Amino acid sequence: MAEDAVSQAELMTIVANGQPWNVPRECTIADFLGQLALTPGRVVALLDGIIVPRERFAETRLHEGCRLELVTMVGGG
């Protein structure tokens, strides 16, 4: 884990859409999307079960072990 390696000391592990990801500490939702080069048109987040609208992505920080769900629109009936 991050504590064992100096190079990873600045990283933390989060769970985003069910998968573990190593991201920089102090990372915001907007940073995370930027890191993945994702610029979705309509997206909303659930951070530990709390809804975060897109306007607050830049100010909402992730934390070690948090569960992030990023949700968008897909085709449906």
Add this chain to the structure above:
Amino acid sequence: MTEDLLTIGTRTFRSRLLLGTGKYRSFEEMQQSLEASGTEIVTVALRRLDLSRPGQPTLLDYLDTGRYTILPNTAGCKTAEEAIQIAHLAAAMGLPRWVKLEVIPDPDYLLPDPVATLEATRQLVKEGFEVLPYINADPVLARRLQDAGAVTVMPLGSPIGSGQGLLNLPQIQIIIEQARVPVIVDAGIGAPSDAAFAMELGAAACLINTAVAQAGNPVLMARAMKLAIEAGRAAFLAGRIPRRPQAVASSPLTGLVGSPS
């Protein structure tokens, strides 16, 4: 004659065909089908963003949200709580504060849970959502949902995607007869004749997805559905003749050539 408009809650539309956006073979085909159908309301689902494929085209690249009113559904939700959360997410996404409410615990027939649907409707109405509940064709449930503030009821013709047509016909007729809100037949429509029939019976609109998206030519089928909905609606407004057990001649029975009198 005044324009025949469809009013759902606070919104008014000219088209009586609601179209789903799922199961098309390509986004282009979906886009052209929406266009050909004349629809003004399209349904979408909410799902996890695919984090592994940045730059991939998404539904949004092909859906003109300025032109169509987006109706988010709660497909995939098995409980009232899950459905309520999806409605909240859709609203937080900036979508209109209305929802096609689906609470479906049964994976084989995709039949909705009436108790959970009523619970979720009550809660969402309290929160100011306009709720369009998807239900089995149960007239008593339809009334309870209207009492709870649902802006439509959406009985299924037959199971989702089955294309079996209006298997629940007698029940749907009772729902229409008793409804104080628009009745939208949702699910099971397989062909334009099914849609036209629903409209002739007095359904206010139809919601169709698979029958268009999976047709041999979805764009042409979208147009066929548009025409069927329009024809069925016109027939309903016109008033069909009663069914009679015996024939009634269309030509005069008097003045027959060669008759003795």
